[in-house]
Amino acid sequence: MNRRIMTLVAAILPVLLLGVIGTVVTVPYVALGPGPTFNTLGEVGGKQVVDVQGTAVDPTTGHLNMTTVSVRDGLNLFEAFGFWVSGEHGLVPRAEVYPPGVPREEIDKSNQQDFKDSEGNAEVAALHFLNLPTVVLLRKVGDGPAKGILEPGDELVSINGAPVAAPKDVVTAVSSQPPGSQLTVVYRRGASEQTANIVLAARPDDPTKGYLGITPGEGARPPMQVTFNLADIGGPSAGLMFSLALVDKLSPGELDGGKFVAGTGTIDQDGKVGPIGGIQYKMIAARDVGAETFLVPAANCNEAKQRTPEGLRLVKVENLTGAVHALEDIEAGRETVGCD
Incomplete structure (x- = not known):
């Protein structure tokens, strides 16, 4: 009897040990997989994903979905193996x-800043495409002479x-003056135009040039906001879909004809x-x-065409103009440029 018990214990012990190791020991990998998608023409939390105020907005239907990648960290051996065999996830070294x-x-802060920058780029790219006026707005006011005087959004x-x-006019005006110079800055905050006299500090990377400590950018001319x-959401890859949503809302008709389109891609101004x-x-x-069409940055086409999910049409895009024309072709039933 004792020998039987010892034999049973000897057989079960490795299994128990493997179970403990598999659930307790973490691996130096993260799992990448499909993340949530958001319809940039729709709502989230009761608010429009792309909200336009201060001007007429054209009604839109259909989907222009931005897509994301999920990252799962702190995996144990069993979880890592499960993701690996799923077919919809991949394991990459955590250090990447x-x-x-x-x-x-x-x-996380860097990823959030990339996302914020993509929003600004998306707005400017759409406004330029539509030939709508822009103004220079303060995106950020850091530690410097302007702190406490100017504010983001001015x-x-x-x-x-x-x-x-x-x-660039701001950069030229500030950097052309030496530290200690006084600048007269006229700015508009809300409906009020104000004037401030600000003494320049030395630029951290070049003490011979003046420094305000501000980051200017472009944006819609008020009252449009x-x-x-x-x-x-982090990273810059929502830029293209944000721009398309804004173009759709600020121009007559529907870009996608009410169809279900998704996509990804960074965008510059x-x-x-x-x-x-x-x-x-x-x-x-x-x-x-449920997307039927996916907008793919041209530089991602080779990779995308090798792993295209069944039933999804790929459309190659190089710029916002091309993406808009592709959506117009889809709406009209014309052929589009794929990733062949």
């Missing part, structure tokens, strides 16, 4: 997503009497569409929510 020595908070009207028409209402990571997972996410 969370570089060693860089605090998680710093990485519209810059002139500096030392010279009109401000573009962000554009707000993007998505939180807890000139409307150029750039590549992103995790294209295969974003395509799966799009297919799973």
